[in-house]
Amino acid sequence: xxxxxxxxxTGAQIVVRLLERQGVRTLAGIPGGAxxxxxxxxxxxxxxxxxxxxxxxxxxxxxxxMARATGMPAVCMASSGPGAxxxxxxxxxxxxxxxxxxxxxxxxxxxxxxTDAFQEVDTYGxxxxxxxxNFLVSSADDLLSVIPQAFRIAASGRPGPVLVDIxxxxxxxxxxVSNWPDPGCADPVPAPAAELIDRAAAMINAATRPIxxxxxGVVHSGASGTAVSLAxxxxxxxxxxxxxxGAMPVDHPLSLGMLGMHGARCTNLALDECDLLIAVGARFDxxxxxxxxxxxxxxxxxxxxxDPSELDKIKTAHIGIAGDVGTVLQSLLPAIAxxxxxxxxxxxxxxxxxxxxxxxxxxxxxxPYGLIRAVxxxxxxxxxxxxxxxxxxMWVAQAYPLRRPRQWLxxxxxxxxxxxxxxxxxxALAEPERTVVCFTxxxxxxxxxxxxxxxxEENVNVKIVLMNNSSLGLVFQxxxxxYGERIYASKxxxxxxxxxxxxxxxxxxxxxxxxxxxxxxxxxxxxxxGPMLIHASIAMHEQVLPxxxxxAANKEMIGG
Amino acid sequence: xxxxxxxxxxxxxxxxxxxxxxxxxxxxxHVVGLFSRRSYNVEGILVMPVGNGDTSRIxxxxxxxxxxxxxxxxxxxxxxxxxxxxxxxxxxxFVRLEEFFR
Numbered sequence: 104x105x106x107x108x109x110x111x112x113t114g115a116q117i118v119v120r121l122l123e124r125q126g127v128r129t130l131a132g133i134p135g136g137a138x139x140x141x142x143x144x145x146x147x148x149x150x151x152x153x154x155x156x157x158x159x160x161x162x163x164x165x166x167x168x169m170a171r172a173t174g175m176p177a178v179c180m181a182s183s184g185p186g187a188x189x190x191x192x193x194x195x196x197x198x199x200x201x202x203x204x205x206x207x208x209x210x211x212x213x214x215x216x217x218t219d220a221f222q223e224v225d226t227y228g229x230x231x232x233x234x235x236x237n238f239l240v241s242s243a244d245d246l247l248s249v250i251p252q253a254f255r256i257a258a259s260g261r262p263g264p265v266l267v268d269i270x271x272x273x274x275x276x277x278x279x280v281s282n283w284p285d286p287g288c289a290d291p292v293p294a295p296a297a298e299l300i301d302r303a304a305a306m307i308n309a310a311t312r313p314i315x316x317x318x319x320g321v322v323h324s325g326a327s328g329t330a331v332s333l334a335x336x337x338x339x340x341x342x343x344x345x346x347x348x349g350a351m352p353v354d355h356p357l358s359l360g361m362l363g364m365h366g367a368r369c370t371n372l373a374l375d376e377c378d379l380l381i382a383v384g385a386r387f388d389x390x391x392x393x394x395x396x397x398x399x400x401x402x403x404x405x406x407x408x409x410d411p412s413e414l415d416k417i418k419t420a421h422i423g424i425a426g427d428v429g430t431v432l433q434s435l436l437p438a439i440a441x442x443x444x445x446x447x448x449x450x451x452x453x454x455x456x457x458x459x460x461x462x463x464x465x466x467x468x469x470x471p472y473g474l475i476r477a478v479x480x481x482x483x484x485x486x487x488x489x490x491x492x493x494x495x496x497m498w499v500a501q502a503y504p505l506r507r508p509r510q511w512l513x514x515x516x517x518x519x520x521x522x523x524x525x526x527x528x529x530x531a532l533a534e535p536e537r538t539v540v541c542f543t544x545x546x547x548x549x550x551x552x553x554x555x556x557x558x559x560e561e562n563v564n565v566k567i568v569l570m571n572n573s574s575l576g577l578v579f580q581x582x583x584x585x586y587g588e589r590i591y592a593s594k595x596x597x598x599x600x601x602x603x604x605x606x607x608x609x610x611x612x613x614x615x616x617x618x619x620x621x622x623x624x625x626x627x628x629x630x631x632x633g634p635m636l637i638h639a640s641i642a643m644h645e646q647v648l649p650x651x652x653x654x655a656a657n658k659e660m661i662g663g
Numbered sequence: 664x665x666x667x668x669x670x671x672x673x674x675x676x677x678x679x680x681x682x683x684x685x686x687x688x689x690x691x692x693h694v695v696g697l698f699s700r701r702s703y704n705v706e707g708i709l710v711m712p713v714g715n716g717d718t719s720r721i722x723x724x725x726x727x728x729x730x731x732x733x734x735x736x737x738x739x740x741x742x743x744x745x746x747x748x749x750x751x752x753x754x755x756x757f758v759r760l761e762e763f764f765r
Contacts, residue, residue, distance in 0.1 A: 412736035
């Protein structure tokens, strides 16, 4: 790739050109003093659509929504100081869920760094522990290598966020550019060791009570179809983490749904009995495992992950395979023999029959499960579902019939309230042909409520289903169950009129509480185009069950 | 490991880690941050540029506890770390340095 004649460009113009060459067509951010040169250059771009967020965290989650929906690195921008600090939560969230994100921040001019200049903060230092890698760019020339590197690192191996901090004088610096670098793309992953594949296949073939345990890495790797093929060939009952939901259709006969703190009893009980756990792109998160010593106590473990540091981190694997999970599963498939473990499948079937996920009120749209199921009944698998964090998130994880990888966008690792609505906007911008539904709560939505106006401005096809229980429901539930019903700071005394709030931001709204036929009203709302807020009250005492008490083993479930 | 006393700490076996890294202002912060966030003390640290100065070598003296394998894997993941080697506590790099700390 070479330009015939050298061009003299500013650092800012170089950034914009490199983003264009990278294929970036939509990005989110908020301008401010220290990033104005880049915004000035961005204003001349005919290729890039800039979405103006109303808080940098909203911009970060908007970019995350694009990245989670497509799997491609997405870009967010912020100015120095508070702009950068406001971005940090969205970056940390991307780190914990392995989402490819490139954050570009303005910084005060190099000569003023370290002087406590106006809106100066140590963005580089602050972002070290929450990024995969970060850069403080010291010359415009360096941008030619740093920007493609940022995309390469974000997309390579286990994806993650990369931050590029660019001082204002570097943005203004003139450089002659004669050759443009290739866009950054993911590095190839080394092939897994053949000997380990053979041993793993032998272990799977010899197992009498195996379980397949899928994590978010299966979705990131695009390996959902292969994982389902393995499950079918080896007849493996399959559990999914919160991040993996959709990797295997939840109504697949081999699916046991989500494991862990709010998994069905049958799911956690089956895990308790298994003699082989095949962990694929999963990291044995504490919400999935419960007390680690009590997790699959009888099982040998095969652990497949692209990140070698995940192997043996929480549980020592009998066979640990570092590699792209899709590649590993592909090489495993031919070595799988027709297994004979009918007893185990019968046992799992009886666990499912005796201890299914109980969803009281599933036919009543005025209950949590019923509302979620009513929404699902209006949509097909093309719809994308985002959530905020709390009870509504767990109810949707349990009850929504997720059947497609990347159908489900949720903040898993960091558990960030305020994630859902801006992420839904990002997903809708990335895939405008889909309906995007954001399930949220009255606690979560207020944490990034300002992005309602962004939704209105962009006219995205986002339907916000607000499950209002007038409380921080999961806190209320834990205080009820584990703190002697001493309810404190979890019941809201003041309650906004969410209909007027939405309408005030330019988003139409309906209140299912006021509808004589809520199902019909819901169907009408979900079939219109553009943003809409759908408000529904639910009872404060409703709980997410079953529940594994924090710190307990998964078989010690309450309720359900 | 946070609760162990100073005398217990000194009784632990030591390991010397040798890191080849890109030489730039942020690299030390990336490396030591992995230790500090885990409340894992770095007992000794030594760094000098190598060759033409594009890379540096960092020597770390750390206690050998059950997290060390994970620490080494985390260090290996850092973009600016080119190689990590483990040595026993008898490695002379810190032994010879001790005379400056008397």
